Amino acid sequence: MTSHGNTHSLTWRVSPDLLGIVNQDGVFIETNPAWQTVLGWSEDEIRSMVFTDFLHPDDMERTIALFGTMKKGEPALHFENQYRCKDGSYRWLSWVAVPEGDIFVCSARDVTRDKAQARALQSSEDEALLREQFIAILSHDLRNPLAAIGSAVRIAARQPHDETIAKMLASIQGSSARMAKLIDYTMDFARARLGGGIPVDLQPCNTLSDGFERVVDEIRLTFPERQIETAFAFEGTLVCDAPRLDQLLSNLVANAVTHGSRNKPILVATGAEGECFVLSVTNPGKRIPDNILSNLFKPFERGDESASLQGLGLGLYIADQIAKAHSGQISATSDGDNTVFRLEIPLQQPS
Template sequence: MPFKLDFKWLHTVRWKFLAAALASAALTAVILWAFYLLAHILITVPLLTGTMASVINRFGSVPVLVVLGGASFLFFYFLFSRGTIRRLEQLDDALRDMANGNLGAGALPPLRDELGQAAGSIDRLSRRLREYLERITAGLQALASGRFEYRIEVDRSYGDLAVIAESINAMAEQLDRSIRDERHAEKTKNDLITGVSHDLRTPLTSILGFLEVIEQDRYKDEVELRHYVNIAYEKSRALKKLIDDLFEYTRIGGGMPLAWTSLDLTGLLRQLAEEFVPSLEKASMSCRLSAPEAPLVIEADGNLLVRAFENLMTNAIAHGSTSPYVDIDIDRQEEIAVIRVVNYGDPIPAGDLPFIFDRFYRGDRSRTSGGTGLGLAIVKSIAEVHGGRVSARSDRSRTVFEIALPVARRS
């Protein structure tokens, strides 16, 4: 429940002072009346008659009564209000301590009246503020010790302190996210180095092995020599492709500027399908293109898009050769162009599907164009730098790779 400091006690203070004034006035009136009666008695006393007559004749009876009444009133007013004044001074001291940041001041003496209730309210307020500040301090200490997952409980009844707690929590969350991102980046870098080292070392080891056989003349005849040379040549080509793919991947991921231009997506993919006819025929396959009649124009970097679709086509041919078809479907969904490359080969294992766009990922078989482990990762990077996305789904009937790209260029 929100904490409320009740200020109704201020009305009580006014009434207390008014009551003190009324009581002082009443007692003053009684004293003046008593003095008036006493003066009539004392003036008959011979010893006092001259003195009292001299005072009355010199100052007058009214001024004497006024001075005496004023002094009596002030005396009784101070007497009756000093307790209230003392309590107000205590409340003022307590509020000054809070204003100076000293929330640990001693408790005020309890009373059963409204001032006592006000004192209790100030004590409770001070205690609640101190407890919440201790929570905030504990949160800051946790952050200082590296526990960025720590969160301060936010209680809206504390107003600005709750805003401070929220800000600290937001800062902790941002720090936690930054550290996790940094660790992920470090892990990604290490994984990249490990993957590159492995994929470079494998063909390089084969090349060196066959060149060593040739250099040491450990071949039988020219036919075996040419066989070894051909193997070293093919391994060198694979090594070059890996290096080219790695360069392309890092170049795209490094924020390379795009050569934006207007492209007819249907025409681009129709031309690409024609260029793949020799590869399709070699695999005893053909490509079926399904597209809307009207041109589907997007703004993109043509060279990069061609590279992405080439990788998907190469992947579809490599892993769909058990079926005679590769399908390319083009569709428009509002302001998004959707391109699907479909093959009907063996399905991608469900355990591999979430990771096939990771660089150098290989499940029980390679699902990347050319076998470098970077083909689909390059496709994902190209889609993302165009403000799009790429996804895949696979079952016993077909495997679909889908790229979604915005029709209008995102500035």
């Protein structure tokens, strides 16, 4: 008994938790030294007050209600409220209280730091969500005025004009097209970051090569000085969102045009390997360092400062998200001769 009593007394003295005994009137008739450490009150000061004297006004009603249930024999488990310190500040406490005859044996843990960290995390998440919602709304609302500009330019282009005006109209059309592409990127980025991923409409498609040829032809028109070769060997049917895969290929080829060797051809190839559809884009050029290669599919990451169709550094990130939406994956490898981006999609989509 003596050993047990000494152990109990030591725990009472050194415990960082607030330990106490409350009577039926709500007075802490016994408290351990942690009360003064955490709240600053001496044992005599605590005995001169009832528990409501410590409570934050916001917690008064529900704590009094809890004390009423405790008087009926119900314990309090992990009940949180704010207790006033001697300096006027408040600390969050998490209580466990058990009725023992006419008294209540209580312990409270200071969870102020945990609450602050939780609030900071929630605030950070709320701010991130708000930013991404703002991107989505802004991108959506930019489409209408941009469409109006494009329509006005097309009408103006049909009217008589000289060579200078023609160049100006062509420049406006080109800028409008780039703005539309940036809007698409930001919309897709916002969708992906908001947690739902990039939406896809999966349908059986046996004409992937036709769409891919159109994508390559469009980039050839934009960059007539670059040589792009194709080797489309896949002739089967793939359950996919074909326009999204066109977008993915456009991003990969645009990246190859921007960062690859200027005087060697880019190769775009498809095929079936094992149980997967495979699309690869190979461009000769200098080796991508490992530290850059590992971050290529993160948003706002770019290998260098070159201008690109991706502009914001979202092209490869969006390509990666499109792959994931197809239960597939993109990988990138780079050596001294070639950089290869490789997409693999299961021929049989999971249910």
